[in-house]
Amino acid sequence: MSTFTFNPENETKFQKYLTRYPNSDSCMLPALWLVQEQENWVSPEAMEYIAQRLNKSPMQVYEVATFYTMFNLKPIGKHHIELCKTLSCMLCGSKEIKEHIKKTIGIEPGQTSEDGLFHLSEVECLGACGGAPMFALDGDYHEKLTIDKVDELINKCKGVEK
Ligand code: FES
Structure with a gap:
């Protein structure tokens, strides 16, 4: 049962x-x-x-x-960042975004932060190539990402206002 x-x-x-x-x-x-x-x-x-x-x-x-890769088959953090790693996003700076996320949150793709707040995944094209680089955060798309924009989103999840 x-x-x-x-x-x-x-x-x-x-x-x-x-x-x-x-x-x-x-x-x-x-x-x-x-x-x-x-x-x-x-x-x-x-x-x-x-x-x-x-x-x-x-x-x-x-x-x-x-x-379907969209289903999480093990517990993940409260906020799920799905960073696109496919060509358009890669050419537009997804690697820099990834390095920044890794440094800021302290996790590698596939990991959940110690405080359980974030989980980072690298995914294939999410169909928003025109807005590269992009990630989905809890299912919502965020496009034309910059380091500042990423920081703003991460701080919002942490409940920290800038
Ligand atoms: S390559 Fe990133 S959304 Fe298509």
Whole structure:
């Protein structure tokens, strides 16, 4: 029996998804996304829960959750920085942005800061090449990044006003 359950707000959203996507295969991605919104990651228990709710086998849910890199399969920091490392962003300075983030927060890509506040990932093109260099912070895109802009965003997450 799974220990994960949707909170009341997400249960309401899930019920809407069930009517919007009568085919349970189509409902799996939005359901997993809800899990991630609630927990910040998708645990094996949550996969089992989604399987029960959608009448699927846990393996079917696992296959979907592990296919898409957008799902965090282990706990991550409170704020997730997904820095694009693909060509346009690389040519426009993503390496400098990465070095600055590493220095400022003290973590390498794939790591979570000791205080649990940040997790840094390097990802492939997020489809915002015109705004290079860019990263997604908790799912929101921030484009044409500069060191100052990065500092401002990081400080905002820390609750520090400049
Ligand atoms: S190359 Fe970075 S968003 Fe496309």
